[in-house]
Amino acid sequence: MTVIKLTSQDGKPVEFVPTLIGQGGMKDVYFSPDHTYVVAFYRDKLDHASNERLQAIVGSFRDGIFNRAGGDYWQNLFRWPTGIVEWGGRTGITVPTYQSHFFFEHGSKNDDMLKIKGREKEGKWFSSASNRNSFLDPRELGTWLSYFRICILISRAVRRLHAAGLAHSDLSYKNVLVDPAGRNACIIDIDGLVVPGKYPPDVVGTPDFIAPEVMATSRLAKADPKRFLPSITTDRHALAVLIYMYLLYRHPLRGGKVHDQDPARDEELGMGERALFVEHPTDASNRIRLDQVKKSALPWADAARLPFTLTGPLLAPLFKRAFIDGLHTPSARPTADDWEFALVRTVDLMQPCQNHTCQAKWYVFDNTVKPTCPFCGTAYRGLLPVLNLYSSRKAGTYTPDNHRVMVYDGQSLFPWHVNRNVFPNEKLSGDQTRRVGYFRLHQGIWYLVNERLPDMKDLTTGKAVPPNSHVDLVEGKRLLLSTEEGGRVIQVQMVVG
Amino acid sequence: MRRLPVYLLIDVSGSLTGEPIEAIKNGLHVLLSTLRQDPQALETAYLSVITYGREVRQVVPLTEISAINLPQIAADGITPMGAALGLLAERIEAEVEKTTPTSKGDWKPIVFIMTDGKPTDDWRAGLARFRTVKVGNVIACAAGADADTSVLREITESVISLETADKGTISAFFKWVSASISVSSQRIETGGGEGSSLKDLPPPPPEINTVF
Numbered sequence: 001m002t003v004i005k006l007t008s009q010d011g012k013p014v015e016f017v018p019t020l021i022g023q024g025g026m027k028d029v030y031f032s033p034d035h036t037y038v039v040a041f042y043r044d045k046l047d048h049a050s051n052e053r054l055q056a057i058v059g060s061f062r063d064g065i066f067n068r069a070g071g072d073y074w075q076n077l078f079r080w081p082t083g084i085v086e087w088g089g090r091t092g093i094t095v096p097t098y099q100s101h102f103f104f105e106h107g108s109k110n111d112d113m114l115k116i117k118g119r120e121k122e123g124k125w126f127s128s129a130s131n132r133n134s135f136l137d138p139r140e141l142g143t144w145l146s147y148f149r150i151c152i153l154i155s156r157a158v159r160r161l162h163a164a165g166l167a168h169s170d171l172s173y174k175n176v177l178v179d180p181a182g183r184n185a186c187i188i189d190i191d192g193l194v195v196p197g198k199y200p201p202d203v204v205g206t207p208d209f210i211a212p213e214v215m216a217t218s219r220l221a222k223a224d225p226k227r228f229l230p231s232i233t234t235d236r237h238a239l240a241v242l243i244y245m246y247l248l249y250r251h252p253l254r255g256g257k258v259h260d261q262d263p264a265r266d267e268e269l270g271m272g273e274r275a276l277f278v279e280h281p282t283d284a285s286n287r288i289r290l291d292q293v294k295k296s297a298l299p300w301a302d303a304a305r306l307p308f309t310l311t312g313p314l315l316a317p318l319f320k321r322a323f324i325d326g327l328h329t330p331s332a333r334p335t336a337d338d339w340e341f342a343l344v345r346t347v348d349l350m351q352p353c354q355n356h357t358c359q360a361k362w363y364v365f366d367n368t369v370k371p372t373c374p375f376c377g378t379a380y381r382g383l384l385p386v387l388n389l390y391s392s393r394k395a396g397t398y399t400p401d402n403h404r405v406m407v408y409d410g411q412s413l414f415p416w417h418v419n420r421n422v423f424p425n426e427k428l429s430g431d432q433t434r435r436v437g438y439f440r441l442h443q444g445i446w447y448l449v450n451e452r453l454p455d456m457k458d459l460t461t462g463k464a465v466p467p468n469s470h471v472d473l474v475e476g477k478r479l480l481l482s483t484e485e486g487g488r489v490i491q492v493q494m495v496v497g
Numbered sequence: 498m499r500r501l502p503v504y505l506l507i508d509v510s511g512s513l514t515g516e517p518i519e520a521i522k523n524g525l526h527v528l529l530s531t532l533r534q535d536p537q538a539l540e541t542a543y544l545s546v547i548t549y550g551r552e553v554r555q556v557v558p559l560t561e562i563s564a565i566n567l568p569q570i571a572a573d574g575i576t577p578m579g580a581a582l583g584l585l586a587e588r589i590e591a592e593v594e595k596t597t598p599t600s601k602g603d604w605k606p607i608v609f610i611m612t613d614g615k616p617t618d619d620w621r622a623g624l625a626r627f628r629t630v631k632v633g634n635v636i637a638c639a640a641g642a643d644a645d646t647s648v649l650r651e652i653t654e655s656v657i658s659l660e661t662a663d664k665g666t667i668s669a670f671f672k673w674v675s676a677s678i679s680v681s682s683q684r685i686e687t688g689g690g691e692g693s694s695l696k697d698l699p700p701p702p703p704e705i706n707t708v709f
Contacts, residue, residue: 114533114563124536131536134563254498261596263499263604292601293498 003033008083010058014039014094024189031097039085041092053199054084054093057191064164073426077157079188093191101184102177106137123173123242126180129249129300142180143361144375145350147246150178152343153185156425158239159336161193162232169194169230171238172206173245194230201230207271208251211237212328215272233330240322243339247311249300252277252323255286277323279303299375310374312349312364314342344424348405348417354378365406369495380497385439385446385473388491391420398489407446407473413437413481418453421486439473446473455483501541501682502559502593502606504585505674508613509550510576512643513662517613518572520664524671525567531675532562538682539563543603545588549581550574559592578616578648579623586623589630605633607681609674610652612638613662615645624652634681638670 006014016030016039023029027040046054058081065074074080081093098120107117114135121140125131132141154176161168168175168187175189194201204210204218211234220227228234244252255278259269270276276286293301300306309316318334326333334342349365355378363373371380385407390398401420412435416422422432436452449470450456456465459478465471471479477492507521525546532538539562546557546567551574557565589606596602637649641662649656659666 114539115530116534119534122536124540128536128540130540135539256601258596258598258601261598263596263602266596266601289600297498 001033004087006085006087008085008094009055010083012083014083014085027092032094035097037082037094037096039092039094041087041090043090045089046091049199051091053193053195054081054091054191056195056199057081057193058083058093061164061166061193065160070426074157074160076184077153077160077186078190079186080190098177098186098188099184101179101182102186104140105181106139108135109137112137121177121179123176123178123246126178127173127242127245127249129298130294130296132249133296140181141359142183144247145347145362146180146183148343148347148350149183150180150185151243151246152340152347154187154242155239155336155340155343157185157187158235159340160426162235162336165195167194167201167230167232167235168192168238169201169235170203170205170209171235171242172209173242174206176242178246203230205230205234205238207267208245208254209238209241210234210271211330212272212275213330215268215275218268218272233333236333236335237322237326237330239336239339240319240334243315243343244308244319244323247315248303248306248308250278250288250297250303252279252308252319253286254278254288256289256292257286273328275327277327279308280324306374310364310366312346313367314346314349318342340425341423345403348403351380351384351406352408354381365404367404371495371497380495382441382497383444383446384495384497386493386495387417388493389417390489390491391486392489401488407439409439409441411439413439413448418481418488419484419486420488440470447471448473448479453481455487456481459489499541499601500543500561500594500603501678502589502603503542503544503678504559504589504606504608505544505546506578506581506585506608506610507546507548507570508576508578508611508640509548509570509572509574510614511550511573513550513572513613515572516664517640517662517667518570520667521611521671522567522570523664524668524674525570527668528671528675528678529562529565529567531672532678535679535682538679541604541682542678544678545592547581547585547588549577553577553580553584555584555588559588575617576612576614577618578610578612579618579620582620582623582627582652586626586630589632605631607633607678608635610635610637610649611640611670612649613640613644615643616648620648627652634677636677640667640670 002018003015004018008014016032018030021029021031027042029038029040031038062080065071079095079098081095083094085092102121104117104119104121108114125136170192177186177188192203204214213228214230214234217227241252253271253275257276258266259274260266276283278286278288288301288303290302308319318338321332321334346364350362351365351371353361353363353373353376355376358373358376358378360375363375365371371384387405387407389401389403391401392398405417414435415432416424418436437448437450440447440449447470450465450467452467457480458465458471459480473492475492475494479490481488481490532542543559543561544565545555545559547555548570550572556568593606594602635653636655637653638657639646639649640659646656646658659670
């Protein structure tokens, strides 16, 4: 095996096998001998600004995210370039290899009829209803809950970039690998990062994800002050589109409205200055026309049957902000932080569907007294405990946190349910990510089993509920979970299905 | 959902007997299997194949990538490119959905024309007919030294030339066609992406030379 040995700009040894394994839009890619990283060479000579940007990406930006407390968390969410090499007059970067769960294990249906086993899990496979229905092996699809976890990871990663003042500039299902079966996601193609005001973007983005203001001004010269280029606010548009597509498997702006007889001009208007949400509550002119979609895109293409509001009371307002208020007003768009928060909270509202053949398997509780799975129509049967969380801001009084938790058999109680000041994200230590109790349905009675809460107390009876004991959940019951600062009280409601 | 129609006009005249026709058949298979691994192309690209030789025939009507069955193809006869262009125009009119004021149609079709010789019929009449339909990119490929590039250049400004019509160059050409379709099925949706030049497409592989 021929191996080329180089030294990176920061003095580390780099090796690769000179057999081309892939070609991207701008780069040729080679494996290291042990396959732990790849070396990707730009086909064209880089200009001064691109060179400087690469230096910053593998240098100061990388240090700022990875080389500090908790930095390791981000290793799984980004495939971040680690070094720069030169070979035969060409510039290359070293990038860690994608983890094995980002390659198809089963691939497509019928004994992998498309022969995609072992290929990258590009997000487009999973965000297209027709690809999901017609081609992918069901074992690759995960459940609806998997996509919440994936969207949380993507939002978190984008939030981290934006917090560092960086814009990805080309977020799309091509540049985000997803693993629904294992609930993983990872942002790739980091080398195009934009630093607003310093390193301008190379690309306008990927169709489907380009912000309307970028599309509408894409014909102006790059230096024209009226021209909009990719930035943090356009990333926010792309993020909203990604989340909408991963949860609803259709595009939020691709409806039936005709803007021009010429397809290219029609596209430019429909994705640009005249972009209109397909589910706009008062302007119905861009509804998805079911006579124009593939049968295999149903039922997801049917927005009247599966409206965006089924994503629940926390996410629906964000979709409104992204695709109605903020569609043409970039400053009104939800931030990555907003999405992460709403997604995490929505997971607390999810219920497993009682129909075992339901494809989505999970749905968001709709705050009604008759919960029903919107995907298969199965109504919830039995008693459903709903926990309303309260916490104290002033000694002795507890006020609502506007936070509900749906209970299901086997569900866990976590530190972020117990204390208002704990939020599940990368900052939690190992102990804070472990459950402190769980819920069980036993002989028709719901129980909360306390595992690790020293102060838990049933306020209704006044009795302590020490670790390794349990308490039954009935309508109106109040439980104190913690006496610490930010500690919560649960008020139980029982829905009868 | 707009479809991206792709028409392949393939010369199957007798001069391609042997290795070249086998390379074409193999190239079509590789083209299909490559596009089937591209989720974007699977969703939007529709493909049709018209062959011209002893007869002019649409061997694959415009069909989504996943549903295509490739028929038997044999090299035989002459090069009726004019009749092929005429049939192409007729099929585009019949199969490609036009945009109306109330309904979105398809993208403008991409057309690949391949030949190893010169037309043996009244190609100007066929070309005149072809000019009456709206198309996006038209790419012509002259395979081997006997191919007449001057005719192709009257059809389109995007002409690529294979120095020989052998296994290596033909399979490289089909690889390039599939990359072009993949790129088009993504990029065609950006504003102004429907040009009619090679600029929008990936660079041809080293075995292929662009004429001019």
